[in-house]
Amino acid sequence: xxxxxxxxxxxxxxxxxxxxxxxxxxxxxxxxGDVYHGIVDLHALTVxxxxxxxxxxxxxxxxxxxxxxxDPNVATVFVQSHIHEHSELAWIMECTVSxxxxxxxxxxxxxxxxxxxxxxxxxxxxxxxxxxxxxxxYDADEVPVGEDQRQHIEITRDIAxxxxxRFGDTFVLPKAVHPKAGARVxxxxxxTSKMSxxxxxxxxxxxxxxENSVIEKKFKRAVTDSDGVVAYDRENxxxxxxxxxxLAAASHTxxxxxxxxxxxxxxxxxxxxxxxxxxxxxxRTRYHELMNDRGELARLLSIGNDRAxxxxxxxxxxxxNAIGLLPRI
Numbered sequence: 001x002x003x004x005x006x007x008x009x010x011x012x013x014x015x016x017x018x019x020x021x022x023x024x025x026x027x028x029x030x031x032x033g034d035v036y037h038g039i040v041d042l043h044a045l046t047v048x049x050x051x052x053x054x055x056x057x058x059x060x061x062x063x064x065x066x067x068x069x070x071d072p073n074v075a076t077v078f079v080q081s082h083i084h085e086h087s088e089l090a091w092i093m094e095c096t097v098s099x100x101x102x103x104x105x106x107x108x109x110x111x112x113x114x115x116x117x118x119x120x121x122x123x124x125x126x127x128x129x130x131x132x133x134x135x136x137x138y139d140a141d142e143v144p145v146g147e148d149q150r151q152h153i154e155i156t157r158d159i160a161x162x163x164x165x166r167f168g169d170t171f172v173l174p175k176a177v178h179p180k181a182g183a184r185v186x187x188x189x190x191x192t193s194k195m196s197x198x199x200x201x202x203x204x205x206x207x208x209x210x211e212n213s214v215i216e217k218k219f220k221r222a223v224t225d226s227d228g229v230v231a232y233d234r235e236n237x238x239x240x241x242x243x244x245x246x247l248a249a250a251s252h253t254x255x256x257x258x259x260x261x262x263x264x265x266x267x268x269x270x271x272x273x274x275x276x277x278x279x280x281x282x283x284r285t286r287y288h289e290l291m292n293d294r295g296e297l298a299r300l301l302s303i304g305n306d307r308a309x310x311x312x313x314x315x316x317x318x319x320x321n322a323i324g325l326l327p328r329i
Contacts, residue, residue, distance in 0.1 A: 004029070005140035005174075007038040007080075010057040011047060014064050016206040016276065017185035017195030019283075020249045025180045027069035036138050036308065037070065040080045042087065042130060046123040060291070062301055064208060067287035072300045078308035079301060080134065085312035089133035090126075092319055096163050097129055097155065106151055132156040137312040139172040144179035167322035171315075183249035188222040191238035209284060212277050219243075219273030230262040240265065243272045250275035 006026060014023075026037060041058045048054050058079060070077055080086050102108070102125055112120050123130075135143055135156050143153050153176035160171040185195045189204030199205060204222075206215055224239040232255050234241045244255045247268070262268045290297045320327075 001032075001034050002141040003034040003036065003139055004142045004144065005036045005038070005135055005138050006144055006179075007040045007043075007134060008061065008065075009044045010039055010041050010054065010061040011044050012057075012197035014061065014208045015195055015197060016208065016246070016280075019068060019208060020183035020185050020246070022179070023065070023068050024183075024249075026065075026075070029180065030070060030075040033142070034076075035074075036076045036078070036140070037065065037304075038078055038080050038134060038308075039065075040134065042080050043127065046121045046127065059294075059297065063287050063290040063297055064283075066290060066297075066300055067283045072303040075304075076307045077301065077304040079305060082301075082305045083137075083309050083312050085137055085309070085316040086130065086133050089137055089312075089316055089319060090130040092163075092323070093129040093132045093136075093159055094126055096159050096166075097132070101155060101158065102126065102128060105155070107148070128152055128155050129159075132159045135174050136160055136171045137315045138308070139311070139315060140174045141172065142177045143174050145176050146179075150176050163319075163322075167319075167324075170318050170322045183245055185246060185249075186238065186242040188218055188239075188242070191223055191242040206276060208280060209287070210280075212281075215277055215280075216270075216273050219269045219276070222269055222272075224265045224269075228265065230259060230265065230268060232259050240268070243268050247272040247275050250279045 006022075026035070029035065039058055039061055041054055044054055044057075062077065062079070065077055066072065105128055108124055108127070111124055131152050132155065135153070136159075143156075145153055153174060157173050160173055164170055187193050187195050187199060187204035188206070189201065190199070193199070195205055197205070203218065206218060210218070222239060222243060224243070225237055227237075229237075230240060230244075231237055232241050232244050243265075244258055248255045248258055250272070262271075290300075
């Protein structure tokens with residue numbers, strides 16, 4: 001059974017695109033491997049400047065992960081900052097990666113260019129070292145990533161190979177794998193763009209905690225086109241195709257089974273909204289139960305934190321021994 005690591009930052013609210021595109025697969029895949037899911041709050045420090053926000057976002061994200069169906073007794077759900085080994089191994093990783101390797105990382109170039117003239121955290125530059133620590137601490141065999149993160153897995157492998165060459169076989173070399181394809185959810189107001197919390201407006205984003213009336217309104221105002229024909233054509237009819245994709249995913253059927261059932265956009269929009277509401281209702285109920293019982297939520301998190309800490313401590317100990325650091329007395 002492969003050990004699989006997937007992480008998520010506690011920045012912004014979870015939306016329908018996150019759920020149907022990724023979290024559904026986390027839930028269905030938790031019995032297929034030894035899965036670790038980290039809430040990587042330390043990474044979020046590169047964009048966090050307001051006090052007392054990050055902790056709230058972390059607990060809210062934890063509640064959502066359990067609410068969508070992650071079982072803490074099966075999947076190891078942990079908070080990055082609660083496992084001090086992440087920060088300790090990150091420094092060792094920084095000392096094992098070169099300045100040149102970090103400077104070639106595409107994400108650093110892109111993000112720093114977008115923030116030109118603003119404060120650019122050095123953490124954006126050294127981010128891959130912490131990410132390498134996240135992965136290597138858990139002896140991850142597989143790391144499901146999209147193409148935009150593949151370079152981070154490659155540099156993690158390079159760091160691990162260099163460390164193993166210098167100090168002896170210590171780290172498992174992770175493999176980047178393409179995650180199982182989830183539903184492709186586009187913005188309801190801009191159906192040529194993925195639903196994203198970085199959008200300039202939230203009018204086309206369905207958040208997991210949106211009230212039913214808000215969801216109905218957003219679907220009612222979803223962009224389609226002027227020809228009035230319900231057909232699945234992503235290139236020429238992206239808005240209609242997006243509604244069909246969402247309805248199919250939310251109602252656990254296929255687009256082929258749906259497309260001939262509609263001759264007008266209004267009923268398609270209404271049914272898509274109703275299906276999403278039916279899908280999200282039990283998730284929101286469980287989420288609010290957990291948020292109103294912080295003791296239970298803390299207990300669920302502690303299960304994963306304890307399990308993660310045990311593995312991380314062993315891996316960091318191997319690294320210390322390989323280097324030859326003076327043992328603690």
